[in-house]
Amino acid sequence: MKDAFGLPQSLLVLGGTSEIALATARRMIARRTRTVWLAGRPSPALEQSAAELRALGADVRTVAFDALDPESHEPALGKVFAEGDIDMVLLAFGILGDQAHDEREPLSAVRVAQTNYTGAVSATLVSASALQNQGHGSLVVLSSVAGERARRANFIYGSSKAGLDAFTQGLGDALHGTGVHVMVVRPGFVRSKMTAGLAEAPLATTPEAVATAIEVGLRRRSETVWVPGALRLVMSALRHAPRALFRRLPI
Amino acid sequence: MPADTVSVTGWGRTAPTVARLIRPRTYEEAVAAVRGCGVRGGIPRGLGRAYGDAAQNAGGAVFDMTGLDRIHAIDVDGGTVSCDAGVSLHRLMRVLLPLGWFVPVTPGTRQVTVGGAIGADIHGKNHHVSGSFSRHVLSLELLTADGEIRTVRRDTPLFDATTGGMGLTGVILTATVQLQPVQTSLMSVDTERARDLDDLMARLAATDDHYRYSVAWVDLLARGAATGRAVLTRGDHAPLDALREGTRARRDPLAFRPSRLPPAPAHLPEGLLNRRTVACFNELWYRRAPRARTGELQKLSTFFHPLDGVPHWNRIYGRGGFVQYQFVVGHGQEETLRRIVRRISEHRCPSFLAVLKRFGDADPGWLSFPLPGWTLALDIPAALPGLGALLDTLDEDVAAAGGRVYLAKDSRLRPESLAAMYPRLDAFRSLRAELDPRGVFVSDLARRLAL
Ligand SMILES: Cc1cc2nc3c(=O)[nH]c(=O)nc-3n(C[C@H](O)[C@H](O)[C@H](O)COP(=O)(O)OP(=O)(O)OC[C@H]3O[C@@H](n4cnc5c(N)ncnc54)[C@H](O)[C@@H]3O)c2cc1C
Ligand SMILES: NC(=O)c1ccc[n+]([C@@H]2O[C@H](COP(=O)([O-])OP(=O)(O)OC[C@H]3O[C@@H](n4cnc5c(N)ncnc54)[C@H](OP(=O)(O)O)[C@@H]3O)[C@@H](O)[C@H]2O)c1
Numbered sequence: 001m002k003d004a005f006g007l008p009q010s011l012l013v014l015g016g017t018s019e020i021a022l023a024t025a026r027r028m029i030a031r032r033t034r035t036v037w038l039a040g041r042p043s044p045a046l047e048q049s050a051a052e053l054r055a056l057g058a059d060v061r062t063v064a065f066d067a068l069d070p071e072s073h074e075p076a077l078g079k080v081f082a083e084g085d086i087d088m089v090l091l092a093f094g095i096l097g098d099q100a101h102d103e104r105e106p107l108s109a110v111r112v113a114q115t116n117y118t119g120a121v122s123a124t125l126v127s128a129s130a131l132q133n134q135g136h137g138s139l140v141v142l143s144s145v146a147g148e149r150a151r152r153a154n155f156i157y158g159s160s161k162a163g164l165d166a167f168t169q170g171l172g173d174a175l176h177g178t179g180v181h182v183m184v185v186r187p188g189f190v191r192s193k194m195t196a197g198l199a200e201a202p203l204a205t206t207p208e209a210v211a212t213a214i215e216v217g218l219r220r221r222s223e224t225v226w227v228p229g230a231l232r233l234v235m236s237a238l239r240h241a242p243r244a245l246f247r248r249l250p251i
Numbered sequence: 252m253p254a255d256t257v258s259v260t261g262w263g264r265t266a267p268t269v270a271r272l273i274r275p276r277t278y279e280e281a282v283a284a285v286r287g288c289g290v291r292g293g294i295p296r297g298l299g300r301a302y303g304d305a306a307q308n309a310g311g312a313v314f315d316m317t318g319l320d321r322i323h324a325i326d327v328d329g330g331t332v333s334c335d336a337g338v339s340l341h342r343l344m345r346v347l348l349p350l351g352w353f354v355p356v357t358p359g360t361r362q363v364t365v366g367g368a369i370g371a372d373i374h375g376k377n378h379h380v381s382g383s384f385s386r387h388v389l390s391l392e393l394l395t396a397d398g399e400i401r402t403v404r405r406d407t408p409l410f411d412a413t414t415g416g417m418g419l420t421g422v423i424l425t426a427t428v429q430l431q432p433v434q435t436s437l438m439s440v441d442t443e444r445a446r447d448l449d450d451l452m453a454r455l456a457a458t459d460d461h462y463r464y465s466v467a468w469v470d471l472l473a474r475g476a477a478t479g480r481a482v483l484t485r486g487d488h489a490p491l492d493a494l495r496e497g498t499r500a501r502r503d504p505l506a507f508r509p510s511r512l513p514p515a516p517a518h519l520p521e522g523l524l525n526r527r528t529v530a531c532f533n534e535l536w537y538r539r540a541p542r543a544r545t546g547e548l549q550k551l552s553t554f555f556h557p558l559d560g561v562p563h564w565n566r567i568y569g570r571g572g573f574v575q576y577q578f579v580v581g582h583g584q585e586e587t588l589r590r591i592v593r594r595i596s597e598h599r600c601p602s603f604l605a606v607l608k609r610f611g612d613a614d615p616g617w618l619s620f621p622l623p624g625w626t627l628a629l630d631i632p633a634a635l636p637g638l639g640a641l642l643d644t645l646d647e648d649v650a651a652a653g654g655r656v657y658l659a660k661d662s663r664l665r666p667e668s669l670a671a672m673y674p675r676l677d678a679f680r681s682l683r684a685e686l687d688p689r690g691v692f693v694s695d696l697a698r699r700l701a702l
Contacts, residue, residue, distance in 0.1 A: 001696075001698045002266055003266065003639070004263065004265035004633050005265075005638070005663060007639065009699065031640075133310055135268050135269040135291070135308075135310030135311070136309035177269070178269055179258060179267065179269030179309060179310070
């Protein structure tokens with residue numbers, strides 16, 4: 001069960017090798033979490049992540065999960081929920097893609113969309129219904145500022161996150177009053193393996209900062225969290241910038 | 252039986268979860284509710300005055316026992332009452348005072364049920380003399396997981412598991428309680444100030460035995476040497492001859508007239524309570540108290556339940572809710588108490604007056620909270636940054652000193668800390684495993700702490 005500060009005792013991560021998710025898990029373990037499930041594509045990296053968290057004192061198990069195989073979501077995640085209540089589900093999988101390349105290769109653009117959007121639609125719906133049966137729990141979804149307004153430079157990824165973000169907000173409203181708390185997290189540029197080698201954007205932040213923001217969001221039962229917080233204002237200005245201007249902005 | 256799916260919290264309004272709320276009106280309905288409660292089980296609930304998650308059950312059933320509220324029999328000579336568990340202490344006072352009887356133990360609010368009083372084995376300002384509520388329970392009827400109703404007598408394992416058992420052994424349906432005789436509905440109260448924590452402890456240790464009721468309100472926001480300055484209020488039921496001839500009080504000495512103010516508004520601005528406003532309140536309150544005054548006549552409600560005057564006062568903490576931290580450490584652990592007070596004070600928790608009291612002998616309930624020593628209780632807004640970590644360190648201090656945290660107030664303890672605090676936990680768990688193998692009775696508290 002979550003405590004008075006919204007801290008979970010059990011955590012299910014979808015995208016078990018995500019650096020943001022692992023930073024969050026470390027933080028939760030330091031505070032309250034004892035049981036962690038890392039769901040992800042089987043790999044040495046996934047087992048390595050589990051071992052690292054185990055060393056912090058948590059009971060950690062891995063489960064095979066592929067965002068691109070929605071048929072498998074129900075049985076794979078069903079198994080996890082059957083073992084006991086999950087206080088928090090963190091949806092962290094996602095791929096950035098390569099915009100220039102993906103514009104030329106529609107099938108790889110579709111892969112970005114299928115991973116980040118349709119894969120997430122199926123995984124969140126499966127998780128949400130299990131949480132609803134429990135009558136409690138937080139569903140935390142890593143969206144992105146990129147979804148707030150599609151940019152020339154990464155609109156394939158951006159549009160997939162826009163879809164995910166809108167979907168999650170709607171789901172949050174649908175679940176209002178069911179005891180399930182849905183929180184959309186919109187980080188800006190986070191230094192992780194997803195962004196390795198890319199030029200840093202202004203207000204760049206760390207996985208640890210995202211973890212801290214998630215902890216605060218849980219305590220406040222927030223519905224939307226920006227990381228860093230200043231992005232809320234920045235994005236609100238950008239959202240209203242005229243198209244002609246926005247197109248030419250160096251972002 | 253109608254069941255509403257509702258969001259449920261404790262008095263502190265943290266960690267809401269959703270459950271089916273079922274309100275049995277007869278014992279048969281209660282039996283049916285327990286038998287049919289489904290895989291996520293059920294938990295009895297009284298008036299929801301436990302601060303944390305004791306009377307909630309995510310995804311399962313919550314049995315609202317306030318629909319079973321009959322008073323069955325009052326023995327006016329022997330001073331006992333038999334009633335349903337859903338009867339409130341407020342109602343008992345209304346009915347019993349005119350007959351010259353008072354409840355044996357009352358908490359800081361009258362808005363608790365007899366079931367909740369037994370389930371949490373509550374204590375009052377008279378703990379050092381009268382022990383906890385269960386000491387005055389002669390017998391009770393318990394609806395257990397198999398759907399049977401059992402009469403549970405004192406000095407049996409099931410009695411000791413149920414008193415303080417937080418509703419996890421079954422639903423208490425009725426209880427027979429021994430009462431306290433009184434001549435009037437007024438209290439004769441002595442008030443004095445203590446300039447700091449040591450002064451306070453010295454006064455309590457020296458003269459508590461002279462009073463049936465005793466409690467101290469402590470200012471933890473006062474800085475430096477004044478940390479722990481306090482106002483002690485101690486007293487007893489006023490005898491008839493303490494009331495002046497010819498007054499209204501003397502003509503109707505057993506009248507029960509609780510004072511009542513308008514309720515706190517449902518929506519209050521966030522941040523109303525901060526260090527400054529609270530420190531200011533505490534300061535005023537300390538200055539207002541007389542340095543020393545004896546034999547003042549007060550209403551029962553003023554002495555015992557000052558907060559009941561403002562219905563829904565828990566709303567002043569806003570949306571984030573609040574946490575109450577109450578612990579006890581044994582006699583001889585004064586150093587631990589001082590250290591904890593210092594830590595709280597250093598953290599500058601915007602906490603209204605904390606309550607300090609000396610407990611007397613413990614009662615046998617396996618998860619009953621009181622043990623002989625010092626208990627401190629304080630309310631803190633849940634939004635205070637760093638609060639969770641602070642309380643975790645206090646838990647360690649409390650456990651290391653052989654003390655414990657009160658489950659009826661708890662909303663954040665870790666399961667690891669619990670076993671050290673409650674040495675009879677294993678016995679409690681095995682009794683439950685035997686009595687309730689399918690785990691029919693379960694609450695969010697039980698899930699969080701693996702009770
Ligand atoms: C302002 C205030 C002051 C307080 N002061 C004190 C104090 O001085 N001393 C003290 O000890 N406590 C104090 N409390 C706490 C309160 O007395 C306890 O939490 C009490 O249990 C509340 O009773 P309730 O009827 O509201 O029960 P709930 O809060 O609804 O339930 C509390 C527990 O009792 C169980 N329970 C309720 N009914 C039954 C039943 N019929 N059968 C079996 N189990 C049942 C529940 O399952 C739950 O575990 C205070 C609370 C407030 C809000
Ligand atoms: N980094 C940023 O700047 C940033 C900014 C805003 C939002 N976000 C979002 O935050 C989340 C986590 O990002 P991160 O920075 O932690 O990146 P990361 O370390 O690269 O993590 C991405 C995760 O997604 C998983 N994944 C990819 N495809 C998958 C599939 N088909 N099935 C299952 N898992 C799959 C990866 O698993 P494998 O190990 O199997 O590849 C990896 O665990 C992502 O949703 C990302 O879009 C990131």
